[in-house]
Amino acid sequence: MSDFVSNRQIKALILCAGLMPATALAEYGLNMTRGVTTISREIYDLHMLAFIMVSIIGLIVFGLMIWSIIHHRKSKGVKASQFRHNSNWETVWTIIPILILLSFAAPATRTLIELEDIEDTEMTIKVTGYQWRWHYQYLEEDFGFFSSLASDHNEARQKNSGIDVSKIENYLLEVDNPVVIPVETKIRFLLTSNDVIHAWWVPELGWKRDAIPGFINSNWTMVTEPGIYRGQCAELCGRDHGFMPVVLKAVPQEEYLQWAKDMKQQQAEAASGVDREWTMAELMERGESVYTTACVSCHQANGQGLPPVFPALTGSPIATGPISDHISIVIDGMQGTTMPAFGEQLNAVDIAAVITFERNALGNSVGDMVQPAEIQAAQ
Amino acid sequence: MSEAVLNGVEHQHDHHPTGIKRWLFTTNHKDIGTLYLCFSLLMFFIGGAMALVIRAELFSPGIQYVDPQFFNSMTTMHALIMVFGVVMPGTVGFANWMLPMMIGAPDMALPRMNNWSFWILPFAFTLLLMTLLLPGGGPAGGWTMYPPLMLQTEHALPFVIFAVHFMGVSSVMGAINIVATILNMRAPGMKLLDMPLFVWTWLVTAFLLIGSIPVLAGAVTMLLTDKFFGTSFFDAAGGGDPVLFQHVFWFFGHPEVYILILPAFGVVSQIIPTFARKPLFGYVSMVYATCSIALLSFIVWAHHMFTVGMPLAAELFFMYATMSIAVPTGVKIFNWIATMWRGEMTFETPMLFAVAFVILFTIGGFSGLMLGIAPVDFQYHDTYFVVAHFHYVLVSGAIFSMMAGAYYWLPKWTGYMYDEKLGKLHFWLSVVSVNLLFFPQHFLGLAGMPRRIPDYSTQFSEWNAISSVGGFVFGFSQLILVWVIIKSARGHGEKATAQVWEGANGLEWTLSSPPPYHSFEVPPKISRS
Amino acid sequence: MTDSDKAYYLPSPSHWPITGSIGLFGIFLGAAIWLNGATFGPWVMALGSAVFIYMLIGWFGVVIHESESGQYNDQVDDSFRMGMIWFIFSEIMFFACFFGALFYARMLSVPWLGGDGAGFMTNYILWPNFVDNWPISVTPDPTLFREYLEVVPAWGVPAVNTVILLSSGVTITLAHWALKEGDRKSLVRWLFATFALGFVFVGMQGQEYYHAYHELNLTLNSGIYGTTFFMLTGFHGLHVTLGSIMLVVIWARAKKGHFSEERHFAFEAVAWYWHFVDVVWLLLFVTVYWV
């Protein structure tokens, strides 16, 4: 866009228009972020170009109108002139807007083409939306994890939680596991969803894109500056749409490699232990942490759920009845409701742990337990 | 059965049932117009009360009053009510009252059907509002009803879908009636290009309605069968696509927004010449602009879906088409200003609202244009920037023009002038508070606040608080309007003359205020200047 | 006819519209309750339908009476005509919506799911086993949507039905000519032939549906092919049924001596409607069954 209007010109235009300099606007949280990619900066520039142009048009149009309102009023003793049309003027105010629009269309086309160019990406992250958290899969490295709203934020955001949210840093914009990417790398994002449509959005990258169940959308980014960038789900996806943030951590290449190595190792460890016998205490401890990340958003921290949509687990016929029903609803979910099939989302240890936890906590005390090995067999 | 075969010789008395039956059975365009307008006003307060629930919850971060699910259903119901229950019936009410008078007809072309178009609405909205009482609550998938989310709706789903079908029946019948009236009931000698602009805008709007409402009906029918009859329109597992719904919905939805605004353009095009005491500038280009806006409106729908991942060519096409709508709309704005230019203006309440309309609608149009630039929309989409855009064009656009029209024609309808002092108070309170309400939402959107969320990060606190204060002031200011209407309807005020306004021109101003029961029993003579 | 250029016709207040609203409300409310699984839903719906049918008979009765007693002038006739034309246009848009869905599925969503163009990743990651060939019988997720055995071939019943509908278009035109010539006997005869063909069409389609459901395993639940097939042909069949019922009414009126050589709006309205149904079928035949 700088071919069309240079930055200096933009600043001059702003001064002419009597507006605050763009940079100052951004600092006060009034304006769009410039972001940390070339695309995001191009988009920002386009936004400013459009904004400045419409401001100027507005000043002219409203200026003329106000001048007329002041001078052409009955109380000033003017007599109405009776002209009805003027072809010259009508042509002028048809042609000029067309020219202005062309001046937007050209750079916009260029940016769009650039944005759609998914060639030559160096790595791929598959992002899957779930009600209401994100799952990231690093395709080349072959590991993945869920990322949900951090639990202290989740507590604070409950109605009548009694917690002063203004004391919480980055309220609602914090997750348990941020998605980590290396800087200066062209990364492809594949976006899809497991249930309803979500949209993955980090303003600093300059774009958002819908995650649509059954289809895969792709987009790319190349971040130039390390940092932590925060965004949110941007497509209404149900009750907790407001509570599925995205936190993206851009780090130098080496740091990324180290992180990826650690992640892989962690995952291998977490999945291990399927074969061994787990004690009740171990399962309960692990189960509680699984419950607070995977289940609370619907069934609530105290297990009371939010009837009639989300049933209470406390005293529930399934959570206190035959354990096989309990296992099957957690593994397969419930068709036609929002209860997800966790068989695809959690490993056998986690499933065993959370089921054991639900039966012996949250006000339930069935007393039985299930071993990870049994879960694996059931799958 | 016919009440009267009217002709120039025999004089007919207005014989019609009185009391409640008058309103239930009426075939009179003025009675039906009044019904529409009262219904619209009632719905405005219901939909507005829901907006105030939203604004109250958003006043500060943290969840204070409502459950997130209920918040979403407030957003959904607020929009459905405002769009289908306030602006559409309201402008149809104006059309009912004014079209026959403006074209020199005794009534609408199909008066019994006219009654039916209205008397569907209370039932349709009962069906819609009932959902709030169902277990699981009202619909909460947004007024756009995107699947698969909408298909997760509990018991409310069929109620909403049938309510939309029901309203659609009403709109299509109303639109057919308006087309037939305009094309068939004009006074002898009145050519299409002699018609007042309000009539023109309604003619075009009626075509938009007939062309787009059935598509909405089809879209929600597909939702219904996907949910209950095993079809897979919107399910990839069966070969469908959730995005198909969005295409179909917006094929309706974008023409719909012009259905909301074109009559508003018409109202303003009547008012500005009156108070500038000057003929409308560029009448013919206004007509052409209206028609081109309508035609373009059918090929821009996907600008609501730039982020769904369409092929590049489609994105480019919809971007260019969208931007081009700014040209005919600009013609309208410039023509209004040229009408004011070197006029002899006075600023009674209708004119104040009309002037505010031109300015604030233009601001909304500017943000619309910015949204139309596809790559930038990747940032704006589904943020409060969009919310700011459409409330500028809807509230300070469509609603303001309806306010202007109400003040403008109230003396004609009731026979008494409204209270000018109260009117001015209403205007100033509204115009200040509406900006307080919606201008900060631009900042919120640009700073990254998504729409349809009940709670937000603390960095957005200040502007949300300001917006909420503006919302409450704006909402409660509207009670003044109710008071003004009641006063005028009950005969408190100066008696209005037939012409009412010094600069008013047109057939409707040749009839007494209030006009006779059958507006023109004898077709008026059309004199062309 | 009390025709006069200067005269307007205005109907008196009427209770039929609000009766219709109550009926429709009952139908919609009942259906919504029914879909929610409550057993009294059908009863509410039946009650609503009864009120609605009562309204149709009453309202049309009034209109027919007014028309036959010569109260309508040319202007009213024109208004009715415009009303009918634009009503048919709205119906066209309703069908356009479903045709749009069909084209979208055939040209965009199914190829994408099969890996075409931008859908490469969609196919590769999400539906690796899905192959796109219209009409698709194996859906991307065959566990959720039933596989069908065969589609209904174009050159069987559908082709016969095409001939039937096309000939009914001819018979109604013959009826119209007869009416204009004042040949009442042929009018009645051709009208009878028209709706008879209409009912035969519906009957054959019913059989075809039965065959599809019970032998071909082709149902609404057979993925997007079954979906578009049944929704398009189903709505069309519904329109043929309605059109045939309207034809029966016109036929009965013609037998009673209604309509004059110059003025017979109701006849023409139904004829237009019939032609519209005809054209929709041709489109259906080509896009749903044939290519």
Ligand code: HEA
């Ligand atoms: C009355 C209703 C109304 C009107 C009139 C408009 C008018 C316009 N709208 Fe708006 N719009 C809505 C109601 C309306 N809109 C609603 C309800 C939504 C949200 C729906 C939802 O998601 O819930 C929406 C959303 C919406 C989007 C999608 C945003 C998103 O979700 O990401 C877009 C994108 O292109 C858009 C564009 C436009 C444009 C280009 C116009 C143009 O018509 C504006 C043209 C006017 C001008 C430009 C000003 C005057 C012109 C001049 C003075 C001439 C000179 C000017 C220039 C050359 C710049 N609108």
Ligand code: HEA
């Ligand atoms: C014509 C259409 C129209 C109108 C007039 C309005 C009017 C208003 N709108 Fe609305 N709005 C929409 C159309 C409209 N809106 C649409 C289409 C959406 C998108 C929905 C979606 O995302 O799906 C939306 C969404 C929307 C949101 C975003 C919600 C979200 O994303 O979660 C907000 C938030 O501030 C809002 C606020 C308001 C306010 C404060 C008003 C005010 O103008 C209202 C003024 C208030 C009153 C008139 C009330 C007066 C009440 C009293 C005085 C109390 C007395 C009460 C009784 C007597 C019953 N609207």
Ligand code: CUA
């Ligand atoms: Cu996920 Cu909104």
Ligand SMILES: [Cu+2]
């Ligand atoms: Cu639009």
